[in-house]
Amino acid sequence: ERLFVDAALAEDKLPSFDGDFAPYFQDLTTAALFCWIHKHNISTSAYEDLVDIIMRPEFNRDHIVKNIRRFRTWRERLPLPSISAKSISISSKKTPSTSRDSKMAYQLSISDIIWNVLNNPSLVKKMYFGPDVDSKIKSEYWHGTLWAESLLFGKEQLMISEEIYKCGDFVYYYDYNDNEQKLGRLRAIVLNEGDQYRLRIQKVLDYNDLPGTFKGELRQNRSLSGE
Template structure:
């Protein structure tokens, strides 16, 4: 709390900070260009008044897609684009919009009872930015995460239309990330004081900020996401909370931070530049290297059979192109129920079986005491992720060389000749390539793809096309 008070009362810092709606831009660089900021009332704009009616981010509405056509949709965010406020809306489908092969009699009957369908946000034209006057009116809809219908008069949504490997499919809505309105709602303040909403970026670095000095201490520090990237790059704007002492743990150390954040999540009146203001601070992103990143979301470590922070796939299946990521991803509301199952079992054997099935640790994360989506808002340090992968591939490459070639490779660090016959044969069996020269070319192609991926990964800003290019590179890997 003292850090926040210091930052807000520093004119040179406050003057560079951003406190307005999320922005829609071509090249994403700042936190306020991202969906976490745009969609959450804790960071972006929570509501807007249109024709004397108040609409909130997360509301279901009827909007005009054209002069003649009205459609149901959901307000994902209230954004700023080209200097004007717009509504970012997700399309919702009625029965006749579904592909013919998915228009079953059961869905037809459910549509007559008020059921609608989400169009997956990754699909083309699933999300659009519309003008404020395109909103017609609000509607009431219920998302059936648990298949429980509490009001027969409501519109209902239980399925999402999406594409997998070129084919239209349906998945249950429980296999999707919830809107921030559903897990991190913020009651709108009716107050005349100026309001500052802060995006807190928490880092846990097991090697410390100065890794060559604090080699064995876990360094924990925060950044204020309202600062532009140029300011966040400066060491002076990394605010140390401290180091986890020997014999202690992250959970013990972070308790005071959580206590203060709970106060700031609700609101705190502070003196800012000599004026009384309301300060609201919420956890935006947490970042840690492996395996601390998994600990912060209570997923098993990466060495386990199911140790991926993003999804619940087995280690052997992570490189498969066939699995449906949407159906195996970790979702906060799903993990909550899985942790509940772990808590109620009676024996250690049952407990181990459930944690192995879901890829979870025994207890839910201590940071869950704060309002966040544990999986979506917990990124991993990209350096540690990519460096480990590159190191593994480098070791495989070097081990495939003859002793003389190893010496040349290490000395020159540019290229290498043909690998040893035994390693080459193993590589051929893995890839299904029969000719040696083709195998070597494929090996080199792997390095080309890896290099291209790394070049994109470490960009400090992204366009939509560059995100697509990164996705393609990761797929090719």
């Protein structure tokens, strides 16, 4: 028994179009786009991009460039990253006998991409290189712990009462929940949504704070020796 995965509509289900392309298409535009899509195997995203361009009010059919080679020459005007090529050897195992022993691979330089981004005024003015922002709603990359604890962003040190505190320093802090002073490590200097600095401190556990499964004679002896 044959299974049809794609078949033409029955005559009683065909749309009732009039014109030169009836009954299959409503007009020339629809028919031409249909043929173009299937002839060149156009992807959904590529077609959606084309529709977005055509539907823009600034689109002018008189400005359409008929020779695609002109676009290739225009590329040289733009500050685009250079494309490098490298010959890659291909293993002869599990490949047809007609396969070549090498093929060209093309790549972009990550450093060139970063340089172009940082030297693009329209992008740089929207970037943020300050300290982590402690926000209840995490909507930006700099709201996260990875940004907060990275030395590449934000403040590395902060002066409080004429004392300089640096990220990574071990400090004593007062825990209002337990009403006692504790030892911790300064992990990050962040801002709250009111542009006030806050210190993110990682608590240092001593032997008595450990869960029972992590306690043992070796850890107890090291704790008593001050390690």
